Amino acid sequence: MVVRKSEILENIDTWVRWSSEKEIYDVALLKIWIQFEKYLGQLFTTYCLGGQSETGFQPRLKIQFQDEIQFNAFMREGNKAYIEYVGRIEFLSKHIFETNPFDIILTTEYKTSFEQMKYLRNYIAHESEESRRKLLNNIFYGREEKFEEPNEYLKRFTSSGEMTYFTYYTKQIKDIIELLDSPGNTLSN
Numbered sequence: 001m002v003v004r005k006s007e008i009l010e011n012i013d014t015w016v017r018w019s020s021e022k023e024i025y026d027v028a029l030l031k032i033w034i035q036f037e038k039y040l041g042q043l044f045t046t047y048c049l050g051g052q053s054e055t056g057f058q059p060r061l062k063i064q065f066q067d068e069i070q071f072n073a074f075m076r077e078g079n080k081a082y083i084e085y086v087g088r089i090e091f092l093s094k095h096i097f098e099t100n101p102f103d104i105i106l107t108t109e110y111k112t113s114f115e116q117m118k119y120l121r122n123y124i125a126h127e128s129e130e131s132r133r134k135l136l137n138n139i140f141y142g143r144e145e146k147f148e149e150p151n152e153y154l155k156r157f158t159s160s161g162e163m164t165y166f167t168y169y170t171k172q173i174k175d176i177i178e179l180l181d182s183p184g185n186t187l188s189n
Helices: 005-022 025-048 068-075 085-096 110-126 129-139 150-155 165-181
Strands: none
Touching (some): 005 025, 005 165, 025 068, 025 110, 025 165, 068 085, 150 165
16 A cells, blocks of 8 residues: 555654653654655655656656566565665665655755664664664764663754754654655745
């Protein structure tokens, strides 16, 4: 089932409301990220197979896939049944598109927040030493005394004081969705 842009934006708003009622921001961000990853994978597949976004955007391809079976074979790593779309988008998209619509998460001002959200997601989901170390190094600049569990961190206000980190990251996700659906458009704050 394809997730429509309006559906994912509605789901994000639902999780935002839930998190503010419960003050459980880490779980909400994880749920939002899962929806976002699914949307990225579906949009990437659509674009790679020559399809259009909901707004009619259709990127020009450097390579053509015969069908979804060939595309999936291209995307899989080794014998894995699951395609890790975010990693494959980061690694392969520059080779597939003439002008890469996914540069929004790879080379623009959204790259830093996208990377930070990946580290938060991994630590929230796994709580492993490796995910903690990456979170510490990439969000807390390697300073152990600054480390906070994700829920506490997401409640804090950004350095500008305008919004919490949770609000900042959810806004970034919404912006990325809009820009991927219609590259070249500018967003109003």
